[in-house]
Amino acid sequence: xxxxxxxxxxxxxxxxxxxxxxxxxxxxxxxxxxxxxxxxxxxxxxxxxxxxxxxxxxxxxxxxxxxxxxxxxxxxxxxxxxxxxxxxxxxxxxxxxxxxxxxxxxxxxxxxxxxx
Amino acid sequence: xxxxxxxxxxxxxxxxxxxxxxxxxxxxxxxxxxxxxxxxxxxxxxxxxxxxxxxxxxxxxxxxxxxxxxxxxxxxxxxxxxxxxxxxxxxxxxxxxxxxxxxxxxxxxxxxxxxxxxxxxxxxxxxxxxxxxxxxxxxxxxxxxxxxxxxxxxxxxxxxxxxxxxxxxxxxxxxxxxxxxxxxxxxxxxxxxxxxxxxxxxxxxxxxxxxxxxxxxxxxxxxxxxxxxxxxxxxxxxxxxxxxxxxxxxxxxxxxxxxxxxxxxxxxxxxxxxxxxxxxxxxxxxxxxxxxxxxxxxxxxxxxxxxxxxxxxxxxxxxxxxxxxxxxxxxxxxxxxxxxxxxxxxxxxxxxxxxxxxxxxxxxxxxxxxxxxxxxxxxxxxxxxxxxxxxxxxxxxxxxxxxxxxxxxxxxxxxxxxxxxxxxxxxxxxxxxxxxxxxxxxxxxxxxxxxxxxxxxxxxxxxxxxxxxxxxxxxxxxxxxxxxxxxxxxxxxxxxxxxxxxxxxxxxxxxxxx
Numbered sequence: 001x002x003x004x005x006x007x008x009x010x011x012x013x014x015x016x017x018x019x020x021x022x023x024x025x026x027x028x029x030x031x032x033x034x035x036x037x038x039x040x041x042x043x044x045x046x047x048x049x050x051x052x053x054x055x056x057x058x059x060x061x062x063x064x065x066x067x068x069x070x071x072x073x074x075x076x077x078x079x080x081x082x083x084x085x086x087x088x089x090x091x092x093x094x095x096x097x098x099x100x101x102x103x104x105x106x107x108x109x110x111x112x113x114x115x116x
Numbered sequence: 117x118x119x120x121x122x123x124x125x126x127x128x129x130x131x132x133x134x135x136x137x138x139x140x141x142x143x144x145x146x147x148x149x150x151x152x153x154x155x156x157x158x159x160x161x162x163x164x165x166x167x168x169x170x171x172x173x174x175x176x177x178x179x180x181x182x183x184x185x186x187x188x189x190x191x192x193x194x195x196x197x198x199x200x201x202x203x204x205x206x207x208x209x210x211x212x213x214x215x216x217x218x219x220x221x222x223x224x225x226x227x228x229x230x231x232x233x234x235x236x237x238x239x240x241x242x243x244x245x246x247x248x249x250x251x252x253x254x255x256x257x258x259x260x261x262x263x264x265x266x267x268x269x270x271x272x273x274x275x276x277x278x279x280x281x282x283x284x285x286x287x288x289x290x291x292x293x294x295x296x297x298x299x300x301x302x303x304x305x306x307x308x309x310x311x312x313x314x315x316x317x318x319x320x321x322x323x324x325x326x327x328x329x330x331x332x333x334x335x336x337x338x339x340x341x342x343x344x345x346x347x348x349x350x351x352x353x354x355x356x357x358x359x360x361x362x363x364x365x366x367x368x369x370x371x372x373x374x375x376x377x378x379x380x381x382x383x384x385x386x387x388x389x390x391x392x393x394x395x396x397x398x399x400x401x402x403x404x405x406x407x408x409x410x411x412x413x414x415x416x417x418x419x420x421x422x423x424x425x426x427x428x429x430x431x432x433x434x435x436x437x438x439x440x441x442x443x444x445x446x447x448x449x450x451x452x453x454x455x456x457x458x459x460x461x462x463x464x465x466x467x468x469x470x471x472x473x474x475x476x477x478x479x480x481x482x483x484x485x486x487x488x489x490x491x492x493x494x495x496x497x498x499x500x501x502x503x504x505x506x507x508x509x510x511x512x513x514x515x516x517x518x519x520x521x522x523x524x525x526x527x528x529x530x531x532x533x534x535x536x537x538x539x540x541x542x543x544x545x546x547x548x549x550x551x552x553x554x555x556x557x558x559x560x561x562x563x564x565x566x567x568x569x570x571x572x573x574x575x576x577x578x579x580x581x582x583x584x585x586x587x588x589x590x591x592x593x594x595x596x597x598x599x600x601x602x603x604x605x606x607x608x609x610x611x612x613x614x615x616x617x618x619x620x621x622x623x624x625x626x627x628x629x630x
Binding site for chain 1: 152153156157158302303306451454455457458459489493496497500505507509510511512513514515522523524532533534536538542544545546547560561562563564565566567568569571572573575576577
């Protein structure tokens, strides 16, 4: 049973369908080991945004307040996209690399990997 | 009643006459049409007369009793105003607990008033309908007394002016709002299990005791006053909750697994809601009562343990994931404070630098976690603030699709890693902060695909605009007054001028309206 309801066959209106975001898709992104940022961040982004721009233009200005950000060696970063290991192409768009509506991208930078 | 009735009836006789004695069995309509909500949850009741009200309260004595409490309460409210009680609190930082209460809890009292009125019409048993009717009136009275007492602070302090509007719109207030919306859109028996049992009976001590003791310790006569005035009502509500669950379990064996599922669900929902209280206890009380971890041990682990040992004879087990809640007791208050410190620019409360004495208290109360995971974070923030770069998180947080709290809670066995859970339903992804929240979604996905998640609503363009200023305006948050760090806030400056008038003339001390 997908809901206990007075009327049989009740269905709810999905509040967060992709069509409601004016051409954007939601992306959740989380920098592991930096919990001074209390939670993952959520952004509405066009699927044709290059991955490099996600890092430099979208999250960079926010995560850049942390002293560790400037020193990240991007070649050493470990990524997962929706739970699976992931190797991003910084030139290619998000849509071309498997990002879907409400995807979750997590990444571990060098210092955290060594500590782990 | 007629002329031959005895002049003085016993309590039992009076109760029988004024509850079941005024009930009737409909003959023009079928019972299922008369009570349309009584069947669909699968609960079976064979004998409504088996419902026993331990208080045997009737409307006439209820009215007399409540009127007496009102007279006392309003006398105290008058004296609070006449004596400038706003100057007697320990520190204005304390009032952020009161702000959370009026924004987050008082609107729930009103929701409870409405829904107990619904139960007072729609439950098929006269005894429980009468009890629901009294509780409905109680909840309305609590709404009013809270508004009337806290309104005294609203004359001087910020963040309380539009509490109902804020409750319906603000990101962190969607947590209590969606909790209660979930309950009132369930059937009557789930509502009773959710609110009367799981919340009022199992978890209420973790809400009211910390707030009322916190108020008493911090010179907040107003909150203590409405707390006292509500106390006898609350004990009646708790008894109703326990009686309701026992009644459901005794009526039919088939009810047991249904009730168990509700207990599991509403324990977890209530516990997640109380994470706001954990922050209040550990961070917002200048004079501290006890830590969240101590309160959890005393009021849940000890008291709840005894309760569930008692319910075991019906085949009821302790709530699923109660063990996770106990594992989290050393961290949730710090995780939630971090959320509010990150997003104080979008909240109608203040946060602040945790001073050294407070850091040491936290280290003492949380020896296993505080120094290892949180102290350095706060010291870094202090350093940033000292350089004029007070940290605010300028990205919006990912929210749990169920409890709607930012995804700040850590893995049950690893405080340094955020807990991520997800489900796919009809091809779409849904994210959760915990197995507890994921289970609730998976059991009834059609309900929670409708979640009004504040962050997603902002991105859909439903919250006044795209900029922070637009959204704050839509929230009715007065930028620079209701929000941002306590240090340098209008409240901070006003308090300084009250306590250290310095060059300021004494007449700056605000006097209560005559």
